[in-house]
C-alpha cells in the first residue's frame with residue numbers, strides 16, 4: 001500500500017465540488033467548504049479543477065485528491081495524460097482519473113497513462129475512478145493505488161443503485177492486489193450507507209453531494225416535506 005494511504009484506513013473523505021453555473025462555483029467557496037469539512041474530521045478532500053485544487057490545497061492540511069472534469073460525456077474525469085500532469089502541477093497530493101476501460105481522448109490506455117506519470121517522477125497515490133469489476137482489476141494491475149467505485153452506475157456497465165454499489169464493493173473486496181485499496185465513492189447519502197460501504201469491504205468512504213451540495217440536499221428535504 002502507498003504510505004500516504006495508511007492514515008486513510010477507516011476514514012471519511014469528502015468531495016467538495018460545485019458544478020458549472022452554480023452559485024458555489026468559486027475556488028474561494030470550495031476552499032472554505034474544504035476547511036469546514038476538514039474541521040469536521042474529513043481525512044482528505046477531493047477537489048475538481050485546477051483553480052479549486054490550488055485554493056483547496058492552500059486551505060487544508062489534509063491530502064487533496066485532485067481531478068479535472070473536462071466535458072460531461074464519455075471519459076471526462078481527468079481524461080488525458082496532459083490533464084493528469086496539470087492536476088499534479090496544481091498541487092494535488094493524490095491524482096484521480098477515469099479508470100474505466102473506455103477509449104481515452106488521447107488514445108493512451110489507463111496503464112500507459114500511469115506509466116508515463118511514474119516516468120515523470122510523480123510518486124503520489126493514483127486513484128482510478130472505476131465502473132465495474134474488470135475495470136477495477138485492470139486498473140489495479142496497471143498500478144493504481146486506489147480503486148474507487150466512483151463511476152459505477154454512470155457508464156452503462158452496471159445499474160445505478162439507489163445508494164452506493166455495495167454489490168460491487170463486495171465483489172472487489174479481497175480481490176485486489178495488496179498494492180491497491182478499495183474506496184467507496186458515489187451515492188453515499190447517509191451515515192448508515194457509509195457504514196454499510198465499510199462493512200462491504202471499503203477501506204475508506206468518499207461522500208460528496210450529501211455533505212457539500214446544498215442544492216441537492218435541499219431538494220431531498222423539499223420533496224419529503226411536500227410529500228408528507
Ligand SMILES: CC(=O)N[C@H](C=O)[C@@H](O)[C@H](O)[C@H](O)COP(=O)(O)O
Nearest residue numbers: 015150154185186187188207208209
Ligand atoms: C459520476 C461523477 O461524475 N462523479 C463525480 C466525481 O468526482 C462527482 O460528481 C461526485 O459528486 C463524487 O463522485 C462523489 O459522489 P456523490 O456526490 O454521489 O457522493
